[in-house]
Amino acid sequence: MKGLFGKFLDVNLSDGDVRDYSIPEEWCRKYLGGRGLGARILLEELDGGEDALDEENILIFASGPLQGTGIPGAGRHVVLGKSPKTGSVNDSYAGGFFGHELAKSGYDGIIVRGRSDYPCYISIVDGEGKIDSADELWELDVAEVEKKLKNRHDGGRVTSIGIGGENLVKFACIMNDRSRAAGRPGFGAVMGSKKLKAILVRGDFSKPIHDREKLKEARTELVDNLSPAINWGKYGSSGAVEGLNEMGVLPTKNFQEGVFEGAEKISGGRMYDEILTERDTCAGCPVRCKRVVSTEFDGEEVEEEYGGPEYETIAAFGSFCLNDNLDSIALANQKCNKYGLDTISTGNTIAFAMEASEKDLIDRDLEWGDPDQIIELVEKIAHRKGLGDRLAEGIDLVSEEMDADFAMHVKNQEIPMHEPRGKNALALSYATTPRGANHMEVFHDTFEEHPQELKLKESIDRFDLKSKPKFNKMYEELISFSNSAIICAYTGWVAYFRGSYTYPQIRKSLKAITGIEINKSEMLTIGERNFNLLKLLAEREKISRKKDKLPDRFFEALPRGPSSGKPISRDELQKAIDEYYDLRGWDEYGPTKEKLKELDMDGLRNS
Structure with a gap:
């Protein structure tokens, strides 16, 4: 090939x-x-x-x-x-x-x-x-x-x-x-x-290409189809802050709330108007969604070479910690990039520490919304100093030590900045994915229309778990295919949010590159094979369905906002997991031998 x-x-x-x-x-x-x-x-x-x-x-x-x-x-x-x-x-x-x-x-x-x-x-x-x-x-x-x-x-x-x-x-x-x-x-x-x-x-090697002229055609078609997504690049992912807040699903105060009064102060529009200096891009991409900012906080400069905060970072160090100071969020982002820390997990961990302090579970007075303490904790975690040394082990271990029931993680991975009580597809995905809580595994169900090619005819209600097993399976396979090709979400599945369904052009590009025709069915089969590979690897670590759980907090209703009063139902979640496993052809640990045979993956399961 x-x-x-x-x-x-x-x-x-x-x-x-x-x-x-x-x-x-x-x-x-x-x-x-x-x-x-x-x-x-x-x-x-x-x-x-x-x-x-x-x-x-x-x-x-x-x-x-x-x-x-x-x-x-x-x-x-x-x-x-x-x-x-x-x-x-x-x-x-x-x-x-x-x-x-x-x-x-x-x-x-x-x-x-x-x-x-x-x-x-x-x-x-x-x-x-x-x-x-x-x-x-x-x-x-x-x-x-x-x-x-x-x-x-x-x-x-x-x-x-x-x-x-x-x-x-x-x-x-x-x-x-x-x-x-x-x-x-x-x-x-x-x-x-x-x-x-x-x-x-x-390097300067050219990979073998089946048909360079056809590739040029496909690339031009893809760029033309991306016009709506290119316009979206003005604010990039940071533009989601106010929209999610208006829907009542902006993660706030360690998932205690879905509405944040300071949302406008940390919004993508505010960043664009006040501290954005440039829009950056990745190789060959016209969307230019990456942020570059210049500002300062508490006398410390935020330098352009470290880019600027995306949505996840803004929410993690912003609403999740009740912090409405955009300059401090930009500095926290810079420190995480310099030191090599995941911004989602770092912000999640700091919010956990703030709640632990509020409940007198740690010997440190931390205040919700204090930007100076957020910056201090980023430093202490990176350098493993004081409380930061404990937090650097992850909230799964620290919460066990404290006997705390508010650590927001699944399979020990901190939950990203997307609220499953208003996006029920994420509730099922967070619980079942072998990757641990991850917002990039399934299409978000806040959008009711779906590509005609995928033939998902049912009306999708973001608060309805019953419709999500089939929905999740389909989109997990589409995204798994994307992650194998590899194509960015913002020119792949997320582009559909912005009015561009690009997969016909992606498949056309792949045919020009590889010489192999990949239709819609084979695209989803490749995605399904590769999703099941991770499940097979999880089985070797004895990770079974017993770990398909969510934190207790998600079974409580959000107290206010458009997504309030709709907790995740434990019974409905278990029913959805049952149906999902049936659709996937999984037993307690993963794909059965019959499912593997169907996928032309015979012999890959140990048991």
Whole structure:
């Protein structure tokens, strides 16, 4: 199959061995790339039972067939490995330019094994992979690391960890292009445990393309179809703040409320008018949704090179902590990017600490809405100082110590800034996904119209769980396909929110690149295969349906606003999970042998 080089760089940090890892042609056709190939490699190479921070864990950086082609939204890559948050294999996606460069390296990805005895970095320059010392890079912020490595190698793209990853903060992330994060599962801590500070890639290889003229046509069609989404880029994801607040689903005060009086003060419009200096983009993308800001808070400068806060960050450090100071949110975002911390988990953890203080469960006086304390806690978490050392372990562990019942996580991963009591599809998704709570796994059901191609005819009510099993299955497969191609949500499934259904053009692009015709049915089958790979990997860690739970708070009604008075019903959730498992062909742990045979995945389940 064209569109891939058919090999990964396989690096063992323990013994210094660097070699090629060949990908079977059958895997490429079945799993396409990205999530699919990465998860299939881990199913082959991991045994199960490894600790995420031990040298036996494997970390994978992967591209897909769309990377390196100039397709809008293809400036992305995926990182996979065992997560110190969930204890199972997880995946995380980042935009920018690293994925585009990786697709020009002569390799489809990188497999990282073992643990180095000294700080190191990996480079792929002109098709040659090497391991070098990173002694002088250790303890540096990600922007400094990027500058030094680019100078040393005469260009290239860099992904690296900051002090958060070095200190094994459980929700540390991996940063590339200074402001793009492979966040959520804690892969920065995995890199830190391996003493791997960074990866630099510089290449000028052209991946094999089936029909370049057809690719040019498909790319033009895709750009034309994206016009509404391009207009959306003015405010980007930050434009969601006021709309979600008006619907009563803006996560506020550690999910105690869905309405925040200070929403306008932290809105995308306020950012655009007062502190935005530029709109940034990723490789080949005309949407330009990324924020670049300049301001200051409490005498500390917020620098443009670290970008600006997106919606999740604004809500996490804003409404979730009752903080309406936009400048402090911008500074918190900058510190997280410099130190390599996941902004969702960091904000969630700080809100948890504020509620714990309010309930006298910690010996520290924290006040809701205090921006100075938020900034202080970001610093303390990254450097593991004082209370920050405890919080750096994650709220799942800290809440157990305190016997606290208000830690907002699923499968130990902190819940993102989307309220499931007003988006019931997320309630089912949060509970059942093998990735832990994740807002990027399913289409949000606040939009009632759906693409005609998918033939979802039922009226979708955002408060109705009964309609969600079929809904979730369909969209999880669509998004899993996107994550294998790889294409950004904002030019893929989220683009439909903005008036652009792009999947016919995405499939046309893939045919021009790979030479393989992928119709709607095969698109969803590829997505289903790759979604089930993560479930198979979770089974090896003994993660069963018993962990498909939500925090108790979601079974209580929101006290006010348009989404108030509608708690999630425990009985309805269990009925939805029952139906969902039936539709998926899953038993307690995952896909049955019959389901695997149907998906042409025979023999991949151990039991």
